[in-house]
Amino acid sequence: MSIWKRAEAILKEREVSYEARFTEYTGHAKKLAEQIANLSRPCTLGVLGGDGTLNEVINGLAETDFSHITLGYLPTGSGNDFARALNLSCDVEKCMDAILSPSQCTAVDIGLARTQESSRYFLVSSGIGYDADICRKVMVSPLKKAMNKIHLGKLTYVLIALKLLILYKACPVSVRMDKKETASLSKFFFITGMNMPYEGGGVKFCPKADFQDNLLDICMVGNLSKLKILALFPTAFVGKHGRFQGVTLTSCKRIDISSKSPLPIHCDGESLGVADHLTLQSAGKQINVILK
Structure with missing residues (x-):
């Protein structure tokens, strides 16, 4: 089963309201993140991908008012340096537990x-x-x-x-x-x-x-x-x-x-x-x- 299918199964099992967006080309994650930020309502933005996907997302958010956005991350890349630095788990269930019921968040600098x-x-x-x-x-x-x-x-x-x-x-x-x-x-x-x-x-x-x-x-x-x-x-x-x-x-x-x-x-x-x-x-x- 793909990582997304496993994550989606957890969302359905716990009856969580969510919207899923899938990237179709280079730069699409940036466009989607900007659209989500411009909705201007508090939300958790869960990102499934590698450091490159995360980079596109932050470039979509950074030129907007993204103060209402909380970022959740499911690392699936080959490098995963962001997850390594923050000691984030690569286990799907642990990631979903954190995203759905967060007990600790941190502010991360943007360069x-x-x-x-x-x-x-x-x-x-x-x-x-x-x-x-x-x-x-x-x-x-x-x-x-x-x-x-x-x-x-x-x-x-x-x-x-x-x-x-x-x-x-x-x-x-x-x-x-x-x-x-x-x-x-x-x-x-x-x-x-x-x-x-x-x-x-x-x-x-x-x-x-x-x-x-x-x-x-x-x-x-x-x-x-x-x-x-x-x-x-x-x-x-x-x-x-x-x-x-x-x-x-x-x-x-x-x-x-x-x-x-x-x-x-x-x-x-x-x-x-x-x-x-x-x-x-x-x-x-x-x-x-x-x-x-």
Whole structure:
């Protein structure tokens, strides 16, 4: 039985009044979330999907008055970094119990990524460079679907990361945090701004990230060899990569990144295209999320 059918069976068994909407194309979840928010009546918005689906939903809500919306989440993705950070269960019955009879909720910060041409909100993270290139390749890789079927979806990120590392060409960037002094990285690999500790299916890039502090935690990697990047990977899964020279962990409200050439950008693993300038910042907004 599909996850939705199991969730729907619980709703019917408990005689809960509900409306179900199904996404039909990329961007549809954003449109549906905006329509629901514009109804302007208190409701619980239950989302079944992965971090990418959740990203579309938050982009549908963020430009509206969504104070009447409480977010419930049934994680079904291969990465599930949002659920991991909030310690949300992946068990359908436990999720439905929480959504239908919540005993604890929490406010979660929303981040904002902006380029010269577009902008996008995020809940987990947004990054530029090597990690965004991994996300971009994972999204179109047939390997992801195949690995998901055998419950090894996380390995897709690792395999593609190793392949891209061989081909990746580092380029110079300049970085400015909170409109203060500008720093330069002559051999840049990636920068990620994070609300949550994890991205990419459990990589703990920002171990101290706090989703309620109205700050972005930053992981900046540059000026080191590919061999050291390779050695860094295993330690990043447990948040110990900060000991490597060339890795900077810090926090700020805003970071401006300018590169010599256009680089790939992601928001919660979803592509924001390529650009030579990116601003990441706290959006100053929070969404109320059911924990249990």
